[in-house]
Amino acid sequence: MNDSEGVDGIDRAILELLIQDGRRTVTDIAQRVNMSPSPVKRRIDRLERLGVIVGYTTVVDHSRLGATFEAFTELRFTGDTDVESITAAVTAVPEVVEVFTTAGDPDALVRVRVGSVQHLRQVIDQIRRGGSVIGTKTLMVLGTWRRSP
Template sequence: MPDTEHVDSVDSTIIDLLVQDGRRTVTEIAEQVSLSPSAVKRRIDRLERVGVIAGYTVVLDHGKLGSSFEAFVELRFSGDVKVEMITMAATSVTEVLEVFTVAGDPDALVRVRVSGVQHLRDVIDRLRRSGPVIGTKTLMVLGAWRRDGRA
């Protein structure tokens, strides 16, 4: 079986441990999965090589950075606008975190992070001017849940 298709229960445990803490040492992981550190290192290297582990990241406390509010902005575009145009228009606004182009109404759902209501208003204004936008609807995030435990 090729490397890309074979992720066993030990690999899954290693992945779970790294998702919880990407800075966890190979020795700590080895203790959890009852393998030698070198065996764990080989498994991690293989998971990286085949693309199962695509990278590592830092989890920020956005409140401490002054941008603790998130919102979703629905964007409606005029006429028959290409997906690339929608994405390009939305990503021109620096506060945009993600753009989801969707089937149906609206044309896109955009996740933004802002410092407050006035900042959100400014971001919405810039989104409206970013392309042939004919309408927006904003949903302020009150709370969030993620399967990986991060909020």
């Protein structure tokens, strides 16, 4: 089954409202899409069953918790390193937030969140000690912006 099969405009409107605020009530969503709460609840349940909605999350301001720096580190590995090993090389590092394996150079892009420049240095040193890592390049994040879906 195609993932978008059976997902109509009302479903997409419901999804947009949930993306904006995952704690939005079914009643509020129903009012905004001009439906009663029961069919909206059924649609949300169906979207969950289909795997369109895979979970709900909380957005945290990590700077208020001491993680004041974010950086992206490009990783290069030896030529015989498989993709699973690239991911496994960094997932044990708690400061690693995301790993993007890529085709081409670099082999992976890793997003890390740390409390200081010294902390970042320690994390990069830890990653570099991982077996097949042959090179890194780190870029500090100065600011962020995200497009609303």
